[in-house]
Amino acid sequence: MTTNILMTGVGGQGVVLASDALAEIAVKGGYDVKKSDSLGMSQRGGSVVSHLRFGHQIHSPVIKKGEVDFLLAFERLEGARWAGYLKQGGIAIINDHAIPPLSTMGGAYGYPTVEETVAILKERTDQIHLIPATSLANQLGNPQVLNVLLVGFLSSFLAIEEKSYVEDLSQRVPAKFLDLNLDAFARGREEARTRQAKDHDREA
Amino acid sequence: MHMKKLLSGNEAMALGAYHAGLSVAAAYPGTPSTEILENLARMDGIYVEWSTNEKVAMEVGLGASYGGVRTLVSMKHVGLNVASDAFFAASVTGIRGGLVVICCDDPGMHSSQNEQDNRHYARFAKVPILEPSDSQEAYSLMSLAFDISEEFDTPVIFRSTTRISHCKTVADVEDNPDIKRRKAHFVRDPYKFVMVPSNARPRHPLMEERISKLASYVETFPFNEIILEDRNLGIVSSGAAYQYAREVFPGASFLKLVTTYPLPRELVCHFAGEVRKLVVIEELDPFIEEQLRAWGLEVLGKALVPIVGELSPELLQEQAVKLELISRPAIAESSPKVPPPLPVRPPLLCPGCPHAGTSYALRRLGFYHTPPVDDESEKRAGQLARQGIIVTSDIGCYTLAVYPPLLALDTCACMGASIGQAHGLEKAGVRTKTVSVIGDSTFLHSGITSLVDMVYNKGQGTVIILDNETTAMTGHQGHPGTGFSARGDDAPKVVLEDLARGCGVRDVNVVSAFDLEEIESTLKRCLETDQTSVMIVRGNCPLRVRSKGRPMMVDKEACDQCYNCLRVGCAAINRNDDSITIDNNACVGDKCSVCLQVCHRQAIKVNAQ
Numbered sequence: 086m087t088t089n090i091l092m093t094g095v096g097g098q099g100v101v102l103a104s105d106a107l108a109e110i111a112v113k114g115g116y117d118v119k120k121s122d123s124l125g126m127s128q129r130g131g132s133v134v135s136h137l138r139f140g141h142q143i144h145s146p147v148i149k150k151g152e153v154d155f156l157l158a159f160e161r162l163e164g165a166r167w168a169g170y171l172k173q174g175g176i177a178i179i180n181d182h183a184i185p186p187l188s189t190m191g192g193a194y195g196y197p198t199v200e201e202t203v204a205i206l207k208e209r210t211d212q213i214h215l216i217p218a219t220s221l222a223n224q225l226g227n228p229q230v231l232n233v234l235l236v237g238f239l240s241s242f243l244a245i246e247e248k249s250y251v252e253d254l255s256q257r258v259p260a261k262f263l264d265l266n267l268d269a270f271a272r273g274r275e276e277a278r279t280r281q282a283k284d285h286d287r288e289a
Numbered sequence: 290m291h292m293k294k295l296l297s298g299n300e301a302m303a304l305g306a307y308h309a310g311l312s313v314a315a316a317y318p319g320t321p322s323t324e325i326l327e328n329l330a331r332m333d334g335i336y337v338e339w340s341t342n343e344k345v346a347m348e349v350g351l352g353a354s355y356g357g358v359r360t361l362v363s364m365k366h367v368g369l370n371v372a373s374d375a376f377f378a379a380s381v382t383g384i385r386g387g388l389v390v391i392c393c394d395d396p397g398m399h400s401s402q403n404e405q406d407n408r409h410y411a412r413f414a415k416v417p418i419l420e421p422s423d424s425q426e427a428y429s430l431m432s433l434a435f436d437i438s439e440e441f442d443t444p445v446i447f448r449s450t451t452r453i454s455h456c457k458t459v460a461d462v463e464d465n466p467d468i469k470r471r472k473a474h475f476v477r478d479p480y481k482f483v484m485v486p487s488n489a490r491p492r493h494p495l496m497e498e499r500i501s502k503l504a505s506y507v508e509t510f511p512f513n514e515i516i517l518e519d520r521n522l523g524i525v526s527s528g529a530a531y532q533y534a535r536e537v538f539p540g541a542s543f544l545k546l547v548t549t550y551p552l553p554r555e556l557v558c559h560f561a562g563e564v565r566k567l568v569v570i571e572e573l574d575p576f577i578e579e580q581l582r583a584w585g586l587e588v589l590g591k592a593l594v595p596i597v598g599e600l601s602p603e604l605l606q607e608q609a610v611k612l613e614l615i616s617r618p619a620i621a622e623s624s625p626k627v628p629p630p631l632p633v634r635p636p637l638l639c640p641g642c643p644h645a646g647t648s649y650a651l652r653r654l655g656f657y658h659t660p661p662v663d664d665e666s667e668k669r670a671g672q673l674a675r676q677g678i679i680v681t682s683d684i685g686c687y688t689l690a691v692y693p694p695l696l697a698l699d700t701c702a703c704m705g706a707s708i709g710q711a712h713g714l715e716k717a718g719v720r721t722k723t724v725s726v727i728g729d730s731t732f733l734h735s736g737i738t739s740l741v742d743m744v745y746n747k748g749q750g751t752v753i754i755l756d757n758e759t760t761a762m763t764g765h766q767g768h769p770g771t772g773f774s775a776r777g778d779d780a781p782k783v784v785l786e787d788l789a790r791g792c793g794v795r796d797v798n799v800v801s802a803f804d805l806e807e808i809e810s811t812l813k814r815c816l817e818t819d820q821t822s823v824m825i826v827r828g829n830c831p832l833r834v835r836s837k838g839r840p841m842m843v844d845k846e847a848c849d850q851c852y853n854c855l856r857v858g859c860a861a862i863n864r865n866d867d868s869i870t871i872d873n874n875a876c877v878g879d880k881c882s883v884c885l886q887v888c889h890r891q892a893i894k895v896n897a898q
């Protein structure tokens with residue numbers, strides 16, 4: 086079984102760092118791993134997309150359109166933009182935060198509303214998690230931990246043990262920021278858990 | 290000892306070269322090749338440099354190789370155009386220490402001005418080429434590349450593409466191997482190293498002989514691999530395309546080629562004989578396909594894979610379905626409904642970018658400076674577009690000023706072209722004044738000679754050198770004007786204003802990148818003189834020097850919603866409904882203040898508290 090994760094966002098949000106970390110964790114878990122970032126000039130506020138695949142044996146480093154298991158969008162418009170890559174019934178995890186590009190000011194197309202975003206995603210899946218990740222990160226006192234928080238959310242869906250993430254963070258993050266990052270990871274994971282529990286109650 | 294590591298292709302090539310006994314590496318930055326030298330610069334015991342341009346890097350590499358040590362030169366695909374004269378010379382003289390030339394192509398032009406297929410350079414210069422298909426091969430092939438170079442007395446092209454260079458895949462690499470480097474030593478041999486015609490003539494037959502020896506050598510090259518499964522379909526492929534092909538045709542037979550020039554004829558013909566239908570899957574030009582056809586093999590190639598753009602697994606799948614090589618996948622792979630159009634997010638100048646003020650000034654002058662008009666036809670053209678001045682641009686972050694809202698530029702071709710283009714426009718008789726815009730790294734790379742040309746030939750152009758004291762576009766590498774080396778140590782600093790004066794320019798000006806008035810008045814004055822003038826616009830890149838001034842604020846009462854501030858194209862300035870806000874997380878404050886300077890109502894202020 087191959088797991089296909091597409092992470093998208095805006096330059097500067099930490100998309101590539103997040104996918105790098107997750108890729109390393111998957112390697113340690115014994116998987117074959119390939120990842121591919123498109124970051125042409127993304128340092129300059131453009132769109133960023135990172136393909137991450139792991140499984141028994143991986144050939145292509147990019148995911149075929151329609152085969153994404155998890156779409157992890159750090160920004161709402163970028164979530165909508167890549168919705169078409171989701172497989173039918175895939176899981177969309179979308180930060181509800183909006184970073185309107187300059188092109189929406191006087192440009193031809195406006196920034197999609199929440200309803201429009203959801204409608205675009207609904208074409209592919211009903212499993213849509215629109216989460217206030219940026220506000221949660223701000224509540225923790227540092228917007229920079231957005232990426233760790235989102236990985237925390239995603240982690241609750243993956244078959245990788247929680248301690249592997251914690252180990253990786255301990256190696257990656259400077260000591261004085263470690264607690265903050267561990268909190269962010271736990272906060273994201275908890276958010277996913279409470280949502281899953283709620284869904285479960287509703288079904289029951 | 291071996292260990293498994295997740296490496297990008299660039300990391301793997303650097304490590305492979307290092308383990309193969311590399312002594313000298315020279316490069317000029319360029320996406321997607323930059324990280325190769327950046328990685329080498331973190332390794333001990335070798336000499337690394339950012340050269341002034343790719344041609345210099347190639348010549349440094351050639352010299353080092355003549356000195357008997359293993360040498361690496363790396364660049365992006367178009368870099369080899371710049372370096373080609375030296376590269377062809379290397380092919381003629383041959384080498385002493387192994388010389389590997391990495392060039393990274395960019396199919397799909399993720400960050401380039403063209404998508405040329407550099408495999409042609411191998412045939413053109415009569416040198417072998419190797420193409421890895423993942424990081425494992427990028428690592429393992431490197432020592433073979435050096436061996437081939439030395440055994441056959443030839444430079445070797447090591448060709449990567451964006452997906453190979455920037456993808457991370459798992460590679461089994463040696464852990465702390467015992468690295469053997471050669472001792473440098475030059476042995477005189479004018480017949481080999483001095484290419485006067487009488488010495489060069491006997492080299493040509495040697496080159497031809499070399500290529501035919503290589504053609505037999507590659508027949509048994511260990512990384513060319515045949516996988517025989519379903520014999521109905523036999524796929525010949527290489528590089529990233531091979532990985533996509535494995536994905537899309539899981540049960541087919543494969544011939545993976547690493548040596549794409551010269552090609553192993555017997556191996557290919559043997560494979561062709563084993564399968565019913567022969568297909569070549571390669572990105573960009575039909576390089577392998579044409580050779581196979583020349584050998585009389587019937588192949589399906591560019592009819593399947595487009596010649597234009599980057600290949601992707603879904604594109605390959607779509608095409609394969611169309612040509613009935615595979616059946617349509619059971620689940621529809623894309624939604625039937627056309628998604629609504631979404632706003633684009635092109636890259637922008639960063640908040641606090643020192644290029645913003647100059648670009649804003651150029652746009653204003655372009656639109657509002659009245660051009661001289663001779664006849665009616667010119668007048669109409671002038672009305673169609675901004676024609677107050679013509680701005681020839683170069684390549685760098687400042688090229689982003691071509692996008693709205695700045696729309697400041699009229700041309701951009703290749704590195705260093707801006708100055709010559711402006712001079713050509715003037716000498717053709719175009720009467721509109723020209724301004725060339727060129728970054729500090731680009732000016733040193735290939736602007737100096739054209740500036741000298743302009744002075745010598747009495748050009749009247751104005752050349753703006755945007756000096757942000759770094760090579761920003763590719764991630765802040767050092768260059769001769771920065772004062773630091775590839776390893777980050779102090780280095781002698783070339784002073785651009787002295788250099789411009791040394792080129793013979795009399796009218797040399799240095800202005801601050803964040804003083805709009807000074808930029809505009811100096812520019813206007815320069816445009817009016819009848820000699821070559823240079824304006825050096827100096828200001829730090831905010832991504833490199835991360836300092837902030839006092840924060841800015843918008844006085845809502847004073848703002849009359851003219852939105853002139855939005856014309857700066859700063860990502861920190863937002864319009865929410867009708868009102869303007871400044872994102873103080875992104876803004877660098879009054880270290881920049883260009884928005885404050887363009888506000889007619891003084892509604893943008895420094896927040897003094």
Ligand SMILES: Cc1ncc(C[n+]2csc(CCOP(=O)(O)OP(=O)(O)O)c2C)c(N)n1
Pocket residue numbers: 317318319320343365367368371401402684685686687704727728729730731732755757759760761762763
């Ligand atoms: C021949 C060639 N080599 C390298 C590149 C890649 N490249 C594009 S712009 C640039 C340098 C830009 O530096 P500078 O002129 O200082 O402008 P900045 O980005 O700092 O504003 C490089 C290396 C290229 N396009 N062509």
